Amino acid sequence: xxxxxxxxxxxxxxxxxxxxxxxxxxxxxxxxxxxxxxxxxxxxxxxxxxxxxxxxxxxxxxxxxxxxxxxxxxxxxxxxxxxxxxxxxxxxxxxxxxxxxxxxxxxxxxxxxxx
Amino acid sequence: xxxxxxxxxxxxxxxxxxxxxxxxxxxxxxxxxxxxxxxxxxxxxxxxxxxxxxxxxxxxxxxxxxxxxxxxxxxxxxxxxxxxxxxxxxxxxxxxxxxxxxxxxxxxxxxx
Numbered sequence: 001x002x003x004x005x006x007x008x009x010x011x012x013x014x015x016x017x018x019x020x021x022x023x024x025x026x027x028x029x030x031x032x033x034x035x036x037x038x039x040x041x042x043x044x045x046x047x048x049x050x051x052x053x054x055x056x057x058x059x060x061x062x063x064x065x066x067x068x069x070x071x072x073x074x075x076x077x078x079x080x081x082x083x084x085x086x087x088x089x090x091x092x093x094x095x096x097x098x099x100x101x102x103x104x105x106x107x108x109x110x111x112x113x114x115x
Numbered sequence: 116x117x118x119x120x121x122x123x124x125x126x127x128x129x130x131x132x133x134x135x136x137x138x139x140x141x142x143x144x145x146x147x148x149x150x151x152x153x154x155x156x157x158x159x160x161x162x163x164x165x166x167x168x169x170x171x172x173x174x175x176x177x178x179x180x181x182x183x184x185x186x187x188x189x190x191x192x193x194x195x196x197x198x199x200x201x202x203x204x205x206x207x208x209x210x211x212x213x214x215x216x217x218x219x220x221x222x223x224x225x226x227x
Binding site for chain 2: 056104
């Protein structure tokens with residue numbers, strides 16, 4: 001079965017540094033998402049992306065965050081100046097339809113640790 | 116806004132027994148899907164089962180089945196013949212054209 005790939009699996013960074021989390025969605029998918037999960041808490045929606053622009057974003061997704069699809073295959077999440085509370089597992093997901101009749105495929109996540 | 120509620124933070128079941136995980140949701144939409152995702156210690160998100168809101172028949176996948184009560188906005192997951200490998204966090208999720216939202220999760224422990 002096709003899968004969403006995320007790299008790196010673990011990322012450690014110092015507070016205030018910029019990080020870029022990378023995702024390769026399934027090749028024919030058009031809709032892309034980032035979610036995060038702080039340890040022991042629920043999975044939270046960050047942003048959805050379609051046709052090279054943000055479709056929806058949550059209140060978590062403030063000016064520190066940005067997303068990009070730089071080359072038609074990668075989908076990146078950038079955190080400009082990381083804070084301790086950004087430590088979480090970040091999941092990328094993709095689907096080929098935005099409607100309700102297709103499931104999201106999730107990557108295996110990037111564990112971000114901000115020190 | 117759509118909300119998904121899992122009222123059981125933790126559940127426990129004896130191996131080979133049956134357990135039911137609860138999920139309720141709040142929505143004004145008529146077209147949506149419901150999902151259960153399993154998150155083992157590796158923290159991957161693995162799709163367990165999904166239910167189309169327009170279908171009255173409850174979805175089943177091997178030992179996993181749902182009890183979908185649309186009027187009550189309830190979507191419980193039943194795991195039959197529980198196995199040690201079923202131990203994980205289980206997340207209920209609601210998906211519509213507005214996107215997908217998750218419940219807070221239920222941690223399932225399976226006792227040998």
